[in-house]
Amino acid sequence: MTKKTDFELLRYSRCKRGAIKFSYWFLSIPHKLKNLLFKIGNFFKRIFLFFVNDIKDIGRTFKKGSYKTKLSYVFMGFGSFARKQIGRGILFMGFEALYIVFMTMFGSHYLARLGSLGTVAHEYVRVLVNGVWVQQIVYHDNSFKILLYSIITIIVSIAFIYTWRLNIKQNKICEEIEASGKKVKSTKDDLRSLVDNDFHKTLLALPTVGILLFTVLPIVFMILIAFTNYDMNNTPPYNLFHWIGLDNFNQLFGWSSGSKYFSAAFGEILAWTLVWAVLATFTNYFLGMAVAMLINKKGIKIKKMWRTILIITIAVPQFVSLLFVSKMFTANGIINTIFHTNIDFWNNRWIARSLVIVINIWIGIPYLMLITTGILMNIPSDLYESAKIDGASPWKQYAKITLPYMLFVTGPYLLTSFIANMNNFNVIYLLTGGGPKVTNSFNSGGTDLLITWLFKLTVDNHNYKFAAVIGIMVFLVVAVISLIVYNLLPSTRNEEEFQ
Template sequence: MGRHSKRAGALSILFMGLGQLYNRQIIKGCILAVAEALYIIMLLPYTLSCIKGLVTLGDTPQRMVNGKIIQGDHSIFMMVYGIIAIIVLFLFVVLYIINVRDAFKVGKNRDEKKKVNSYKDSLRNLSEKGFVYLLLTPAGVFTLFLTVVPLAFGVMIAFTNYSSPNHLPPRSLVDWVGFQNFINLFQIPSLGKTFAGIARWTLIWAFLSTFTTFFVGLVFAVIINANKIVLKKFWRSIFILPWAVPGFISILIMRNMFNGQFGPINKYLTSIGIGAVPWLAEPFWAQTTCILVNLWLGFPYYMAMMSGVLTGIPRDLYEAASIEGANARQQFFQITLPMVLFATAPLVINGFAYNFNNFTLIYLLTNGNPANNQYFYAGHTDILLSWLYKLTLEQNQYHMAAVVSIIIFVFITIISAFNYMRTRSFKEEDMVQ
């Protein structure tokens, strides 16, 4: 290692831009030095106080003095600012590292007696290599503020006592409680029971709703694509309708159709003598209704998808099979089903993840009801996500909601990562830098 590279590197560690100045890249060095100076003067004190706030979450509660309210610290805002401050600090550190590497590299070039880039050269270099980062910046900013910060915030909330009635800013402070919420979820009987019950139903729901739509979709795709069925296009257009109507409208329509007292379905059932069914009022029936409505909404999607796959299966496979003496059933189980399953497996796993979080259907159809008085603010048809919604927006139990959402997060991440890792499109993706 040469003299210049070491010195330039060390100098730029000392202060941004010094190494560049040493390498006689005056303008670049000045810009970097000014950037660091600006950060230290303008942002660093604020950053530090925000990070301190994140650690303490405030120490002055709101209080009354002579009948007037004196604002105290707002723990939750302090937390959000703290996260943003850490991100800004992180970006600064990245810039710092780039600066050191740059000084070191240019120094090395000097050791090897290569030409040192002029300011113009560096600028051209930057615009060529930096263009792609410029393209990604808007999406990056959006993702940062709408996904990364909220996720970090959500994770942190799980380790606090942010909840109604005693820890709700601005009236009172929020404190860190470590893993207490996670322990409570499994140790406090009412919470543990609710979580276990809802998690069980969520899994059953996700499995059954995916399985039924997939299976019925497959049956109709096979029927419509069979040679001897007439009016193929007609049947397909009709069956696609439930998928085409906006979901929230169909769900609201269904909510009314299945209405126990006034809905048309019960009116018909009564008139033919079967009697009213408590579609939305009793736990078992409410759960069944959810699955039925989802079947109505969801089977056209799989039908359309599998029609595409079916027409793509080479004809000669079937011809070869019938020459070998395979009957229709064998052809279905040996050729059609494996081909369809292979092609749609990623979609099915996605479908499972989607239904696992199908808040819209549950919330608009049953609102989680019928209520279960043994549950902690939840009903018989509540899935984890709708329970989360109730805990947050209706009950202000943010800390428990955050714990539940971390559990959902981990579960969904595992499913989707597993799903995409095994798709060839990802494996084949050339990852050459």
Template sequence: MKRAHKSAALSAVFMGAGQLYNKEILKGCIFAIIELIAILKFNYFTKAIHGLITLGDTPQYFENGISKGDHSIFLLIEGLIALIILIVILTLYIINIVNAYKYGKFIEEGNKPLSTKEAIKASWEKYFPHIMLTPAFLFTIFFILLPIIFTFAVAFTNYSSPNHLPPRHLVDWVGFRNFKNLVKLKIWNNTLLHVGLWTVVFATITTIFNYFGGLVLALLTNAKKIKFKKLWRTIFILPYAIPAFISLLIMRLVFSGPGPVNHLLVTLGLGKVPFFTNAAHAKVMILLINMWLGAPYFMILMAGVLTNIPNSLFEAAEIDGASKWQQFWKITLPMVLFQTMPLLIMTFAYNFNNFGVIYLLTDGNPVNGSFKYAGSTDILISWIYKMTKDQNQFHMAAVVTILLFLIVAGVSTFSFIKTKSFKEEDMM
């Protein structure tokens, strides 16, 4: 048997054995230690995976002040962590075999085996980016990927109040039942339909208003006849410079039922306007206030983009007899869209999950009796928040979260693929 095949076979039998055979002492010891730890923790992995499958056998109870029994959610998280660790170990196991084979091949070709110091130096130079990215990769797995997987897992359970809320009760796997209920049960599908439709309308109109509102402000403040341009830009950027949290709370107070605006309207004999107590009025106010907050950001962005458009294009268009409106549609808008389309797509995805505006302005109100745990102005993300924080309906919230993710990811991916900014390096 050739050295490469022999070292690969040894590493397949026990991690690091092939490396030790090839005299890669340090690397072999590291792989061997990883497998030894995995073997010593075999009972932990077995118990964790069993808990992931069963989600517990006995609800928690107290005996002589000591907690006994199973907590389904703890078992679910521990099982997912164990599963991820096992996948990482399996990946390292495959890497260990491939590495042993390649290094055995390297020696077969007549190369002298590297000393430990030389191996460390060579690995540092060759795998420096991988070494530096590893900590961030591990943090991403356990602090981003794990919560995502947990949310997906919860969608297939009955984790909810009052009968399936740990620690008093156990949680069970229910398959696709939650997804079926969301579609078939009238109270759920009616809420999903209306809240989902309003979410799409909110995200689309808000993105368009912010984008083109910022573009109009940028065009106006860049116009040749406008004086004190810096002053105008400073004034327009103030809504963005002030924390949105403060601005939204002030707007909520100003336009509330007994607020200053309605007090002034009553004083003038015009009567109160239900800014936030009428569903239609509340939605219009949300769109307008969000535009007021977001347009200044795009104004500053567009101002930079407009300065990069060559004046020669406009001069040539004027010579050809193009009007200002034609110049805008044929030159300004295409150039601006080309450079800012990726940001426009990202803004749309952000507005799809713009929880702060809804929560701070209306808290999803006014109340709608035909909706399940949602108000008239709730979007999907605020509906999810209410289902988890207020109602303990974690299973249905997880299902809606998955749907929200699929919509945003699908629209964003499709838009990015179709955008010219990702197909062409240069507009000219």
């Protein structure tokens, strides 16, 4: 089958065109997969080559180098001292000394026990207190500490290796400079470059360290927790937890004979999370756009006031408005009184779910109104004028001009807001607390999203292993959706269309 061009396709009906295009896409999957595998292979090959070259370079530098360089391989910063770069020398040598002290006093002890995560958690000892024998508890291995400090030790070691390599590179550069007869940089020069040529390093230092310590380290830790049995019954310091391989994941997918409720609850909640994210994103998007268009309409006066009214709801902290609204809908709350009804909104799963979506519209529309207002005004008005001359109805104008333009410009935003909605903790937790309760569901409720379930599993049940597994699953779902959508987005496919 030869591939038809877009132009040739025009003679088919719209339906047939779609079918043919789909079949092209379907047939291209093997090719795409092959490309992907190839890319991944290339990636690893590049990393491997990088390391090989690096090691070769280290060897070459050692061979060619003077005694200053050679000694630097063992005593970091020796070369710097010898070349009167005091500042660098102190940093290098200080770091090496610190690293050695850190490893001998601290790091190696924990690293050695990483494989077992400890053997004895506690024991009771009889101690003589004021002449009386008392039984006292003595804690030994703490799996949590062992795992955490081991990760820190590994990170510090990687940093050390990197610095060692840096030290060698510096020596090489200095030798080249000396060979060409120029002067090497002094400490003063180094300090000056920190506000000039290397200013980005100064600026990046603090944010990077913050992200490493407060995001990367915890995430690595929690990923590892997913492969242990860390839960309420295995909580340090009284008890130990151990590596259990893929057991948690087996339970999640129902492959192992453990609790069948866990995988059932997970499937249910994942489905609702996706449905919720789709509905919440698109209801907000279209209704927000509608409100923005209403305010933008020709002939509407005091536009600013209408906008401000909506914006007030952004300013009021969500916990105030959400908690209050949730109480308005209780069995004998204001809403039931006004309408003389007697609906128990939060106790029926489906009513609760619909209501959560409706209230989320209330929360979300002001943002969308703000975002879309500006973009709507940017649409070239000649497009509308020519459409009018051609006799297009307002609906046609919306479908053929406004909507494509909006989707094109806000495509990336839609993706991020979809992901934000998947992790929309506040709306669900403050409105329903995840309820109504469902039996045999691992503490999950009728409106729980994965993220609120994760919160409940940690805070109420101390079931860290499953929380970690769910966290990883959330990541996987988000990553897969982002990849797919990003490739489908019109803004990445044909960038020139509206420019």
